[in-house]
Amino acid sequence: xxxxxxxxxxxxxxxxxxxxxxxxxYDRHHRHLPWRTPPADTRVGALPDPYRVWLSEVMLQQTTxxxxxxxxxxxxxxWPTVEALAGAETEAVMRAWAGLGYYSRARNLKKCAExxxxxxxxxFPDTEEGLKTLPGIGDYTAxxxxxxxxxxxxxxxxxxxxxxxxxxxxxxxPLPDAxxxxxxxxxxxxxxxxxxDFAQAMMDLGATICTPRNPACVLCPVSADCLAxxxxxxxxxxxxxxxxxxxxxxxxxxVARRGDGAxxxxxxxxxxxxxxxxxxxxxxxxxxxxxxxxxxxxxFPADWRDCGTIRHVFTHFALELSVxxxxxxxxxxxxxxxxxxxxxxxxxxxxxxxxxxxxxAIEAAIPGATKKRQRDRKTS
Numbered sequence: 001x002x003x004x005x006x007x008x009x010x011x012x013x014x015x016x017x018x019x020x021x022x023x024x025x026y027d028r029h030h031r032h033l034p035w036r037t038p039p040a041d042t043r044v045g046a047l048p049d050p051y052r053v054w055l056s057e058v059m060l061q062q063t064t065x066x067x068x069x070x071x072x073x074x075x076x077x078x079w080p081t082v083e084a085l086a087g088a089e090t091e092a093v094m095r096a097w098a099g100l101g102y103y104s105r106a107r108n109l110k111k112c113a114e115x116x117x118x119x120x121x122x123x124f125p126d127t128e129e130g131l132k133t134l135p136g137i138g139d140y141t142a143x144x145x146x147x148x149x150x151x152x153x154x155x156x157x158x159x160x161x162x163x164x165x166x167x168x169x170x171x172x173x174p175l176p177d178a179x180x181x182x183x184x185x186x187x188x189x190x191x192x193x194x195x196x197d198f199a200q201a202m203m204d205l206g207a208t209i210c211t212p213r214n215p216a217c218v219l220c221p222v223s224a225d226c227l228a229x230x231x232x233x234x235x236x237x238x239x240x241x242x243x244x245x246x247x248x249x250x251x252x253x254x255v256a257r258r259g260d261g262a263x264x265x266x267x268x269x270x271x272x273x274x275x276x277x278x279x280x281x282x283x284x285x286x287x288x289x290x291x292x293x294x295x296x297x298x299x300f301p302a303d304w305r306d307c308g309t310i311r312h313v314f315t316h317f318a319l320e321l322s323v324x325x326x327x328x329x330x331x332x333x334x335x336x337x338x339x340x341x342x343x344x345x346x347x348x349x350x351x352x353x354x355x356x357x358x359x360x361a362i363e364a365a366i367p368g369a370t371k372k373r374q375r376d377r378k379t380s
Contacts, residue, residue, distance in 0.1 A: 108136025160206025
């Protein structure tokens with residue numbers, strides 16, 4: 001079946017052949033990803049499983065493909081269908097997600113699976129409007145699922161696509177103000193017959209050819225249309241508004257280890273930053289305020305020793321935690337009652353739902369504690 005292009009007239013240039021050239025390149029050079037249906041299959045009507053597309057798109061938000069692959073495969077092995085994920089224990093889902101960051105995504109992932117299973121008979125809506133009624137699915141994710149899983153003509157714009165378009169048009173309007181212009185441009189050049197392949201082709205072009213630094217313009221299938229290449233200014237784009245400096249917050253983390261190596265843990269509140277995840281006791285730091293940084297805020301009396309500080313960068317702020325460790329003798333009894341929580345054995349600790357910042361703090365106190373032991377790997 002021959003590729004068909006959608007004729008386009010743009011104020012900056014003519015892009016009559018753009019989609020044809022891009023899709024021909026994608027046929028030959030597409031990335032092989034575990035959630036993707038190859039273009040040779042989509043041309044004959046095969047479409048990917050919407051559950052797999054949704055799962056990958058949620059995981060890929062603010063995360064790289066290389067970081068997501070192992071998580072995606074583990075999720076799919078544990079919960080191969082949306083019904084299976086809907087029926088999973090929330091704690092198991094949070095443990096499987098630990099390390100991917102942006103933990104509200106994991107909570108919404110579970111809620112969305114439950115909604116699809118209960119209210120949609122296990123079938124995802126096939127339109128952008130229908131998809132946006134589901135928990136955790138916004139404009140971008142709805143467009144991506146609609147185009148890729150259902151071949152609907154949706155304009156899919158991620159960071160890779162923003163880079164490609166701003167270079168094509170040498171767009172001086174900075175992000176985020178440029179986003180509506182970019183989306184309108186993509187909608188204008190979108191081919192009606194293969195919108196899913198087109199969306200993935202644009203992403204692949206940005207990820208493998210039109211890279212942030214040293215773009216391989218000589219290999220680009222659409223370089224003839226690119227104003228930035230003609231001007232030798234590709235690396236100037238996309239233009240971005242100056243970022244406000246991130247505030248630095250402070251707090252303390254208290255790592256208590258029992259004689260048998262178990263570490264005392266607790267669960268964070270279900271809402272808010274790192275909601276529902278597991279941590280050692282920490283002080284009341286938030287994105288907006290500091291917490292105490294010394295042992296006066298320890299969760300119980302013990303011989304707390306300074307283990308230095310760790311730093312972690314969140315989306316809107318950076319956090320510096322002072323880390324303290326106490327070795328608790330015997331069965332974990334202290335002079336004062338322990339707060340709510342549990343002791344996690346050395347074998348269980350690596351599998352707990354520990355965010356990256358919490359792993360850093362534990363590692364500062366007990367090097368290697370959050371790493372899976374070799375014998376555990378063999379039996380897992």
